[in-house]
Amino acid sequence: MEIKAKAKFIRTAPRKVRLVCDLIRGNKLLNAESQLMFLKKQAASDLLSLLKSAKANAKQKDLKPENLYIKEIKCDQGPSLKRSIYKSRGSMTPIKKRMSHVCIVLSDEHKSKVTKEKIKNIKDTNNIKNKSKKIKGQK
Numbered sequence: 663m664e665i666k667a668k669a670k671f672i673r674t675a676p677r678k679v680r681l682v683c684d685l686i687r688g689n690k691l692l693n694a695e696s697q698l699m700f701l702k703k704q705a706a707s708d709l710l711s712l713l714k715s716a717k718a719n720a721k722q723k724d725l726k727p728e729n730l731y732i733k734e735i736k737c738d739q740g741p742s743l744k745r746s747i748y749k750s751r752g753s754m755t756p757i758k759k760r761m762s763h764v765c766i767v768l769s770d771e772h773k774s775k776v777t778k779e780k781i782k783n784i785k786d787t788n789n790i791k792n793k794s795k796k797i798k799g800q801k
Contacts, residue, residue, distance in 0.1 A: 663725065664733065665768040667716035671740055672708045675760040679705040679737045683764070691717060691730040691768060709764065716768050725770055733769035737762050 672679065682705045686694035691713070698710040717727055740761035746754045 663723065663770055665716055665720045665723065665725070665730070667712055667719055667766050667768075669708060669712040669715075669764045672705070672762040672764060673759070674705045674708060674762055676737050676739045676762040678703070679709070679762045679764060682706050682709055683735045683737050686713075686732055687735050689732055691720075691727050691732065694732055705762075712764055712766055716766050720768060729770045730768045731770075731772050732766065734767040735764070737764050739763070 682698070682701065682703050685701070686697060686709070689697070695710065695713055695717075698706045698713065717730075720727060720730055740763045742761065743759040745757045745759060747757055749755050
């Protein structure tokens, strides 16, 4: 079962929010929550409140937080506030204060994205690297 929560008009640039989103994507709910508590980024507090909202939505549907993980989290750009700063010789420079829209999806069914083919490809590349190291060592 999937649980969704959204936070709109967060007064942090999407570029900065995406850094925090990448840290918690795919993690278990409780692990992500503890990570966000101790992270020293501005977006961490906003995402923590969003995560708590999603957790409350899950409790409403009688799901246990221990079984949930973050299936999907995405950050989109919202509207920008247009401001300006005065420069030398009477000129002005525009400033855009960007906002973010964040959507989070929690799920209780953890499906692994790694397939047998990917594992085989990883093993093959490791074998090639090991062989090349042996050849370099013989010279």
